[in-house]
Amino acid sequence: ISTETTLAGIHFDNCLMNAAGVYCYDADELNQIQKSAAGTFVTKSATVVPRAGNPEPRYLSTPWGSINSMGLPNKGLPYYLDYVSQQQTLFPEKRYFQSITGFNIDEDEALLKQITDSDFNGLVELNLSCPNVPGKPQTGYDFETVEQILTRVFEVYEGPLGVKLPPYFDIVHFDQMAAILNQFPLAFINSVNSIGNGLTIDAATERVSIKPKHGFGGIGGDYIKPTALANVHTFYQRLKPEIQIIGTGGVKSGQDVFEHLLCGASMVQVGTALHKEGPQIFDRLTAELQTIMQQKGYNKIADFKGKLKYLD
Numbered sequence: 001i002s003t004e005t006t007l008a009g010i011h012f013d014n015c016l017m018n019a020a021g022v023y024c025y026d027a028d029e030l031n032q033i034q035k036s037a038a039g040t041f042v043t044k045s046a047t048v049v050p051r052a053g054n055p056e057p058r059y060l061s062t063p064w065g066s067i068n069s070m071g072l073p074n075k076g077l078p079y080y081l082d083y084v085s086q087q088q089t090l091f092p093e094k095r096y097f098q099s100i101t102g103f104n105i106d107e108d109e110a111l112l113k114q115i116t117d118s119d120f121n122g123l124v125e126l127n128l129s130c131p132n133v134p135g136k137p138q139t140g141y142d143f144e145t146v147e148q149i150l151t152r153v154f155e156v157y158e159g160p161l162g163v164k165l166p167p168y169f170d171i172v173h174f175d176q177m178a179a180i181l182n183q184f185p186l187a188f189i190n191s192v193n194s195i196g197n198g199l200t201i202d203a204a205t206e207r208v209s210i211k212p213k214h215g216f217g218g219i220g221g222d223y224i225k226p227t228a229l230a231n232v233h234t235f236y237q238r239l240k241p242e243i244q245i246i247g248t249g250g251v252k253s254g255q256d257v258f259e260h261l262l263c264g265a266s267m268v269q270v271g272t273a274l275h276k277e278g279p280q281i282f283d284r285l286t287a288e289l290q291t292i293m294q295q296k297g298y299n300k301i302a303d304f305k306g307k308l309k310y311l312d
């Protein structure tokens with residue numbers, strides 16, 4: 001029973017990995033994912049210069065998931081490129097993900113040029129949930145800007161690259177985004193990022209839970225699994241087969257992993273549940289997935305990937 005997978009022609013021993021932002025801020029956290037049963041890791045989204053991020057409290061775990069407004073705290077791209085370069089030397093057969101986010105198209109280009117000039121041999125995950133110019137929605141909801149960014153990205157970058165997308169909720173938005181994404185030689189899309197601008201409150205103190213943005217933050221966990229599965233499956237239906245899908249959102253059991261794969265994901269990321277349980281979660285999720293596969297008579301992911309059945 002194998003839970004290995006292939007993405008962009010690259011083989012991974014396990015289809016499970018962390019989601020950008022969780023257990024990937026520095027070498028200590030990334031080492032823990034590296035040593036775990038995860039097939040690979042992705043770094044915290046790196047920016048041109050290091051960032052302290054938002055004032056705390058900026059993350060809260062809740063019974064059904066999490067809320068966060070971290071504000072992109074990260075060590076800056078050079079730090080992660082150095083770390084990944086060391087890992088590439090220690091584990092020459094493994095491939096890692098570098099997440100990046102610019103605050104404008106020129107920063108995206110600068111980040112990609114830094115990666116090109118380095119010895120990085122992995123995959124780039126471009127975070128499109130980044131803020132845009134004031135008065136416009138986040139980049140992932142500004143379709144013209146997405147098209148402009150991807151045009152520039154593929155003029156300057158030649159390695160395997162995918163985009164991290166916010167969740168969509170309107171079928172017309174799925175159609176519009178798929179039409180844009182299908183124009184480009186993307187290796188993958190990662191669907192979904194947290195559901196933006198949620199609000200959790202403490203009724204006892206009558207206060208919000210996190211400090212930034214008057215308590216507004218991205219929602220993860222159980223709350224978002226139905227949205228995540230719908231996004232994974234909708235893009236699986238609409239994207240050209242060369243663009244594979246990483247499924248993220250609401251994964252905390254082997255069954256959740258199985259559901260993302262059944263919807264069409266080739267790789268599955270874990271965020272909120274990893275934050276709660278720690279890297280040993282990958283042992284549990286792998287074992288639970290293998291048990292489900294065994295019960296159903298599946299030997300490999302290809303036996304069921306994308307084979308969700310309809311009732312019509």
Ligand SMILES: CC(C)(C)CCc1c(C(=O)O)[nH]c(=O)[nH]c1=O
Nearest residue numbers: 069070071072129130131194218
């Ligand atoms: C929300 C942004 C700060 C614009 C991007 C980084 C990010 C953050 C974050 O660093 O606050 N949190 C998420 O759940 N998803 C993200 O993509």
